[in-house]
Structures are given as C-alpha cells and as structure tokens.
Amino acid sequence: MLQDGRVEPASGLPHTWLPARAALCDLTLSRITSIGRVDHVAAGAPLYDEGDASEFVYGVVAGMVRTVSIGRDGKRVVRGFYLSGELLGMERARLHASSAEAISDTRVVRCSRSRFDALAASDVQVASELWSWLLRTTQRAEDLSVLGRASAAQKLAYFLIDFACRVSASRRIELPMSRTDIGDFLGLSSETVSRTFTTLRHTGLIATNGRYVTLLDPGALRRMSGNFVNGI
Amino acid sequence: MLQDGRVEPASGLPHTWLPARAALCDLTLSRITSIGRVDHVAAGAPLYDEGDASEFVYGVVAGMVRTVSIGRDGKRVVRGFYLSGELLGMERARLHASSAEAISDTRVVRCSRSRFDALAASDVQVASELWSWLLRTTQRAEDLSVLGRASAAQKLAYFLIDFACRVSASRRIELPMSRTDIGDFLGLSSETVSRTFTTLRHTGLIATNGRYVTLLDPGALRRMSGNFVNGI
DNA sequence: CGCCGAATTGAAGCCAATCAAAGGGAGTGG
DNA sequence: CCACTCCCTTTGATTGGCTTCAATTCGGCG
Numbered sequence: 257m258l259q260d261g262r263v264e265p266a267s268g269l270p271h272t273w274l275p276a277r278a279a280l281c282d283l284t285l286s287r288i289t290s291i292g293r294v295d296h297v298a299a300g301a302p303l304y305d306e307g308d309a310s311e312f313v314y315g316v317v318a319g320m321v322r323t324v325s326i327g328r329d330g331k332r333v334v335r336g337f338y339l340s341g342e343l344l345g346m347e348r349a350r351l352h353a354s355s356a357e358a359i360s361d362t363r364v365v366r367c368s369r370s371r372f373d374a375l376a377a378s379d380v381q382v383a384s385e386l387w388s389w390l391l392r393t394t395q396r397a398e399d400l401s402v403l404g405r406a407s408a409a410q411k412l413a414y415f416l417i418d419f420a421c422r423v424s425a426s427r428r429i430e431l432p433m434s435r436t437d438i439g440d441f442l443g444l445s446s447e448t449v450s451r452t453f454t455t456l457r458h459t460g461l462i463a464t465n466g467r468y469v470t471l472l473d474p475g476a477l478r479r480m481s482g483n484f485v486n487g488i
Numbered sequence: 489m490l491q492d493g494r495v496e497p498a499s500g501l502p503h504t505w506l507p508a509r510a511a512l513c514d515l516t517l518s519r520i521t522s523i524g525r526v527d528h529v530a531a532g533a534p535l536y537d538e539g540d541a542s543e544f545v546y547g548v549v550a551g552m553v554r555t556v557s558i559g560r561d562g563k564r565v566v567r568g569f570y571l572s573g574e575l576l577g578m579e580r581a582r583l584h585a586s587s588a589e590a591i592s593d594t595r596v597v598r599c600s601r602s603r604f605d606a607l608a609a610s611d612v613q614v615a616s617e618l619w620s621w622l623l624r625t626t627q628r629a630e631d632l633s634v635l636g637r638a639s640a641a642q643k644l645a646y647f648l649i650d651f652a653c654r655v656s657a658s659r660r661i662e663l664p665m666s667r668t669d670i671g672d673f674l675g676l677s678s679e680t681v682s683r684t685f686t687t688l689r690h691t692g693l694i695a696t697n698g699r700y701v702t703l704l705d706p707g708a709l710r711r712m713s714g715n716f717v718n719g720i
Numbered sequence: 721c722g723c724c725g726a727a728t729t730g731a732a733g734c735c736a737a738t739c740a741a742a743g744g745g746a747g748t749g750g
Numbered sequence: 751c752c753a754c755t756c757c758c759t760t761t762g763a764t765t766g767g768c769t770t771c772a773a774t775t776c777g778g779c780g
Contacts, residue, residue, distance in 0.1 A: 327634075327714055329714070347623070390622055390623070391579070394622065394626040395579075397626055397630045398567065398629045400629075400630075400633035400636075401632035402565055404632075404633060404635070404675055405563075405636065407768095435726075443636055444768080445770075446727080447770080482561070639736090666759090667758075667759065668758085678758085679759090679760080679761085680736055680737075682758095683736090683760080685759095686760075698745090
C-alpha cells in the first residue's frame with residue numbers, strides 16, 4: 257500500500273505505525289522564500305479573510321494556520337490545518353473561499369500569485385511538486401469525505417495519526433488548536449471531541465498532558481482510523 | 489459567487505437555480521477518442537477492479553460509471569459517479585484505489601497512461617483543461633467532506649442539484665443508480681435515502697416517476713443543500 | 721487571589737442506522 | 751396472458767450515537 261515518496265520514520269518506528277510524510281513543498285517553499293516576503297502573524301490573527309481577493313500564495317515557515325469558512329447556516333467549518341512546510345492559498349478562484357488564521361504565533365512567507373505562477377511555469381521541479389501536492393490534497397479531501405461516515409473515535413484516531421505523520425515521526429505531538437477547532441474540522445461537537453479523548457485515554461491508546469498528546473498505541477489508532485489507502 | 493467557465497442554463501432557468509456546469513473535458517475527450525479505443529461496457533460490468541494496475545485513463549462517452557471501494561470494515565463506499573463527458577482513472581498511484589463499474593450500458597474511450605501523459609505534455613490546452621478538472625475535483629471532494637456533517641435532506645438536495653447541473657440544465661433528471669448507490673455515496677443507508685425522497689416529495693420539492701426525478705423547486709433545494717461556494 | 725475562557729463531565733433529546741416486513745416492477749417460464 | 755420469483759424500494763419500529771443544554775472543573779493571567 258505504500259506509495260512513492262513515502263519515507264521511513266526518523267524515529268525508527270515501524271513504518272506500519274507512523275510513516276513520516278515527506279515534506280511536501282520543500283523546494284517550492286525555498287524558492288518562494290527567495291522571491292517573497294516573510295511575515296510574522298500573531299496567534300489568532302488572520303492571514304486573509306473569506307471573500308478577500310486571493311492575491312498571494314502562502315507558505316508556513318513556523319507555527320500553524322487554520323482555514324475556516326462559515327456556512328450559510330452559520331456553522332463554522334475548519335477546512336484544514338497547515339503546518340510548517342505546507343502551502344495554502346493556491347485555489348484558482350479570485351476570492352478566498354475561506355479565511356486563514358494563525359493558531360499559534362506563526363511565520364509565513366507570502367508570494368504574489370503572478371510571481372508564483374511564473375515560478376511554477378518556469379521551474380519544472382516546482383511544477384512537479386505542486387502537481388503532487390494537489391493530487392495529495394485531493395486524496396486527503398476524499399479521505400475526509402469517507403471519514404465523514406465514521407464514528408467519533410475513528411475520526412479522532414485519523415486526526416491524531418495524520419497529525420503525527422505530518423508534524424514529526426514522534427509519538428508525542430502538540431495540538432495547539434482548541435477542541436472546538438478539532439470538532440469543526442472533523443464534524444463533531446467540542447464535547448464529543450473531549451469525551452472521545454477521555455475514552456481513548458481510558459483505553460490506554462493515548463496519554464494527554466496539557467496540549468500535548470502521546471500516542472501510546474499508534475498501530476491500534478491507525479487500525480481504528482480505517483487504514484486509508486491514500487492518506488497516512 | 490459564479491466562477492469562470494460557468495455558463496447559463498440552456499433551458500432559460502435563472503442561473504441562481506440550475507447553473508449548467510460547463511462540460512469539463514470536452515477537448516481532452518475528443519483528443520483521447522482519436523488516440524484511444526472506444527469500448528462498450530454492459531450494465532454492472534467493471535471497467536477495472538480495485539487493486540488492478542492503473543494503465544488506462546477512461547472517458548465516459550455515453551452512459552454512467554460509478555467508482556466503488558470497500559473499506560477494511562467491509563463497508564461499501566461509492567467514491568463518485570461519472571457522467572458522459574467526464575474522465576476517470578487519472579490517479580497517479582500504480583494501482584487503482586477503487587473499482588469502476590458501469591451503472592447502465594456505457595460506452596467509454598480508454599487511452600493508455602503513456603499516451604495520455606504525452607498528450608497532456610504536448611497539448612497546452614489539454615493540460616489546462618486537466619488542471620482545471622483536478623482543481624474542481626479537489627473542490628468537490630472538499631464539498632463532500634463538509635457535506636458529511638449535514639442532514640440527510642441536505643445531502644440529498646446537494647446530490648440532486650449537483651446531478652442536475654452535470655447531466656443537463658433540465659429540471660428532469662434520470663437517476664440510473666440504486667438507492668443503495670446513492671446512500672453509499674452520501675454516507676446514508678438506502679432506507680434513509682428512500683425516506684428522504686419521500687419527505688422531499690411530500691413537501692413538494694421534487695416529483696418522482698420511476699427512476700426519473702423532477703426538481704419542482706430547485707431554488708429551495710439549492711438553499712437546503714447549503715449553497716456551497718465551490719460546487720454548483 | 722480572583723477572573724474568564726476552555727475543557728470536562730452529566731443528562732436528555734433527536735436523527736439516522738438497523739432490524740423487520742410489506743409493496744412494486746421487470747423478467748422468466750408455464 | 752398470467753403466475754411466480756427476485757430484487758429494489760418503501761414503510762414501520764426500535765436502538766444507538768451524537769448533539770444539545772447545563773453544570774462543574776481546570777488552567778492561564780492580571
């Protein structure tokens with residue numbers, strides 16, 4: 257089931273547990289850094305708002321960003337979390353369909369769309385990286401749509417495993433976002449997220465300490481999450 | 489909210505009701521037809537199976553195709569429906585992550601991946617069309633992941649509106665797939681799909697006649713579905 | 721120390737899944 | 751042409767999981 261580009265985890269864990277996701281956009285990010293501007297965004301502050309003209313592409317250098325949209329019924333939806341090394345703001349629409357907010361203090365590099373397009377057009381390696389990124393994004397979105405019919409425990413297990421793979425190959429991960437953020441991302445109430453954390457703790461699958469979570473049994477979590485073909 | 493490439497419906501309906509989705513891959517499909525082979529697939533027969541080597545790209549010329557994958561827990565998931573004019577089998581993985589089956593008698597054109605890649609590399613217009621297609625696919629997948637937290641009525645409303653936009657701009661659409669197919673696509677049981685159809689019929693939003701559904705109030709359905717930014 | 725927002729825990733209600741059974745519709749064979 | 755069967759659809763009754771409302775606890779910060 258392993259796909260190309262998958263690398264062994266740095267910590268020496270069996271790859272069936274926590275395969276480290278290869279940093280997606282390393283090359284692109286370094287190129288953007290040289291032609292863009294690095295900004296600091298305070299925790300809670302927006303990078304852009306829903307409805308703003310989408311003029312820039314952003315790369316997360318350090319910290320974490322969430323994208324949020326508000327449904328017509330007022331329901332908040334967290335579209336995604338972006339960790340350091342990941343890109344956002346690449347949608348083709350002229351207006352941003354969601355707002356982007358720093359979760360913790362964050363450094364981002366921003367690059368105008370025109371420069372970005374020129375880069376993608378002139379650099380074959382960058383274009384290839386972007387193509388892979390888009391395919392992965394599609395597959396992750398499909399994962400999430402399948403995950404929509406899973407139980408709360410399955411959703412949270414997926415979330416934890418996915419996060420552990422992206423942020424590091426370590427079993428100990430930091431979750432700077434709130435329970436509400438996680439719930440709005442997974443389609444659960446914050447209470448259910450909290451309850452499910454408690455259940456996972458009681459069954460010995462995780463340990464929690466403040467905003468840190470330790471995956472005590474990544475294999476079980478992974479199995480619980482449904483062993484997606486694509487992601488993870 | 490209208491995006492580029494959106495066209496007015498042929499039937500003269502206000503575009504706020506049923507905007508016809510521009511055929512996505514017309515050019516690509518015609519090019520493929522000239523370099524590929526057209527096959528006939530009987531209703532129920534597979535184009536390919538989950539786990540098969542992915543050697544071909546397919547375009548639906550007539551009829552309809554569904555892609556299906558079976559979760560580790562044995563749960564059936566319909567990943568998507570492909571109408572005439574749409575492409576499938578483009579994923580980059582060496583193995584198909586889902587099987588593809590003809591729902592009704594279907595004609596497809598198949599084209600080897602190498603020929604397809606060569607076409608995409610040599611024809612700028614095709615490459616552009618494919619890029620748009622991939623972006624749309626991503627956005628539809630995101631729509632579906634958001635739809636996962638909606639009610640049964642909202643899901644079905646989305647399904648009907650989306651289908652009406654894709655198959656024609658008419659209010660009368662044919663649904664050749666079973667209730668179970670729809671349920672496995674939306675994350676509902678076939679019974680709930682059936683019940684929800686009944687509810688929509690009783691509230692005067694649709695009329696049904698065999699496998700034909702008439703959207704009596706597309707505006708209400710569209711509002712009910714949540715007015716997604718991307719799709720529809 | 722005291723405040724305030726977030727997290728946790730508890731209790732009740734609702735929606736969809738599941739189990740179960742009855743009602744069509746297409747195709748087959750007598 | 752009718753009877754029969756099979757499968758899909760529809761409808762009913764019950765169960766279970768998540769949401770919601772509500773109350774308490776925890777943790778950070780002035």
